[in-house]
Amino acid sequence: MPDLGHELTFGLFLPNPASQAATVVRLAQVAEQQGLDLVGVQDHPYNADLLDTWTLLSHLAAATSTIRLFPGVACLPLRPPAVLARSVASLDLLTGGRVELGLGAGYLLDAIGRMGGPWLTRGEAVDALADAIEVIRAIWTADEPITLGGHYPIESVAPGPAPAHPVGIWVGAYQPRMLSLTARLADGWLPSQAYASPDQTRDLNARMDEMAVDAGRRPADIVRIYNVNGRFGSAAGGFLDGPPAQWASQLTDLVLEQGFSSFLLAPGGDIVSSIECFAQEVAPDVRERVAAARRGGPAEPEPMARAAVTVAAPEGDDGIERDGSWGDAGGLPVQDRPRPPVLDPPAPSGPSHPDNFRNLVAIHDHLRAELEQIGQAVGQVAEGELTPAAARTLISRMTVRQNHWTLGSFCASYCRIVTIHHAVEDAHMFPGVRAAAPQVGAVVDRLEAEHLVIAGVLERFDRALVDLVREDGSSGPTDDGITEIGSLAEHLGEILRSHLAYEEDSLAVALTMMPAPV
Known part of the structure; x- marks a missing residue:
């Protein structure tokens, strides 16, 4: 069947x-x-x-x-x-x-x-x-x-x-x-x-x-x-x-x-x-x-391009761009981002744990994929192929909508999988990074501030979807409402991709310096 x-x-x-x-x-x-x-x-x-x-x-x-x-x-x-x-x-x-x-x-x-x-x-x-x-x-x-x-x-x-x-x-x-x-x-x-x-x-x-x-x-x-x-x-x-x-x-x-x-x-x-x-x-x-x-494609996914990522200290002034442009994080200018300090990676005989970084990139890749799904959903609403209510339901179930963005990587390294629960993440990942590499404290402060900015964009995005749902009567949602949704989705994509890339580049070495899983 x-x-x-x-x-x-x-x-x-x-x-x-x-x-x-x-x-x-x-x-x-x-x-x-x-x-x-x-x-x-x-x-x-x-x-x-x-x-x-x-x-x-x-x-x-x-x-x-x-x-x-x-x-x-x-x-x-x-x-x-x-x-x-x-x-x-x-x-x-x-x-x-x-x-x-x-x-x-x-x-x-x-x-x-x-x-x-x-x-x-x-x-x-x-x-x-x-x-x-x-x-x-x-x-x-x-x-x-x-x-x-x-x-x-x-x-x-x-x-x-x-x-x-x-x-x-x-x-x-x-x-x-x-x-x-x-x-x-x-x-x-x-x-x-x-x-x-x-x-x-x-x-x-x-x-x-x-x-x-x-x-x-x-x-x-x-x-x-x-x-x-x-x-x-x-x-x-x-x-x-x-x-x-x-x-x-x-x-x-x-x-x-x-x-x-x-x-x-x-x-x-x-x-x-x-x-x-x-x-x-x-x-x-x-x-x-x-x-x-x-959609007519293969059910088996393509291998993840980041499976073989190498942990190394960031090089150069611009870092490594990943699937997006460097842009201002919602009113926090990119030029104000603290540059990560130069850290010495753990010696081969020391406590190096590259899985911490690999898991960070893995959850980020999942979030980047969700951004693509959000863009597709917005496009379907504009074309009348998806109701605003259905789009809101879809997006509300996504990891990115649940304000969990990046912090899941810590528990992935400790629990074998990505546990996305904010109380645990806030209590452990960033404190763990600060303890292992105090030099990145300013970077962590900036990342936490950007989390609040992203939360604000997500809330505006959700309110706009709610407004579309209210408008979605027999005549359908207004063009202005759809335009606003499209602009917010684009804005969210820009700042979140920028944020993820900054975090990857800034914490690559610090994550390897964290304690071993217990």
Whole structure:
């Protein structure tokens, strides 16, 4: 099955042990801070070792602000559908549209019965799920009292409240009857790698597509969400066992060949590092590969031109220009930039750590690539191919828009991946550079000042996008608004490219003098 063209999303399949409640909440916040889109939580109410899923989702909704939340999947026999419908709609309203609904027929039927739920056969559980979906949709959409029969009979029940957005109903399914139900009634299919390998999902996807067509639907009417797990390492192994680039390649294949568009990581080992690596290395790489393939280009990226960068002291007065011109940084004239002092690189036998600089350039290259994407988005808005709202959503998810610009390199050298979290970065990278090379203090002061300037440009850029969104009615945004957006995008590109190049040239040697990773 080819790519279905859905927007790509990435998330966390959140462990929920009751013994580590505070950690569970913190992991969800880490996922949001790292830019992930979704958090899913398993639902096994009969398991006393786990936090109750709906209570946890409600708490996470208050502890986060942007990430979407869903039960993956709700144990329907222990959650009456009419009540569940109102719970989902209420939380969706409270969060401004951040809730989806994963549904399951119930896995451990004996445990469900002992917990006070109905004693059902497998076949009855499937039929009950179909009835429940009807009840839930009626509660959300009906405009008069509802009376339905089946496994969950309701009589003259008032509908509502309606959720804040069209909540997706995603079904976990593997067997033929459940696949048929998903193809007929669901908005999404939510399998797990633990129960269906990529080879198995290939067949299951094909079968479900045939069933969807037979039911009068399109395969693209069903979003494909995959719970995945694996191991990050330097050596390539099997599926999702190896470096981030291998993960990106394999997940890209699932998008282009099987139609998956969402991937939720069930992290193992060092959970925080796994989340960070998945969010900051794998997800952007998959997005870039898929975007290239959708444009008709190769899905595999070209090798990075800076892979073989050599660490050396800057030479000459002008430094090395990288992908942009030297220009004033938003009112801070370039001629006022302190020149970096001449530093002696560490001796071969000393504490030289060139990865610090390589990681700095790597994150900068990612930011430069995002500038190109911003330029393309602005061009698409001008041509009417992209709405201002969609452009703002796209740009808000970018690293460059989250005010993280350059500081991620420090944690990359210490944690193997680029952890972009401002509190950690501000507390460590620049202080680490100052401690290792006090001579560059004036340069660091200037870089910090330029960060504030860049933040101001980004805020003006965002306000202009908001104004365009407000104007984007039937007649579309005004030419003046589009012109302003284009000018701000160009200005942002000039000062940020200049800033990145200045930082690379000024800190090249100082970064190698920092302590070794711990």
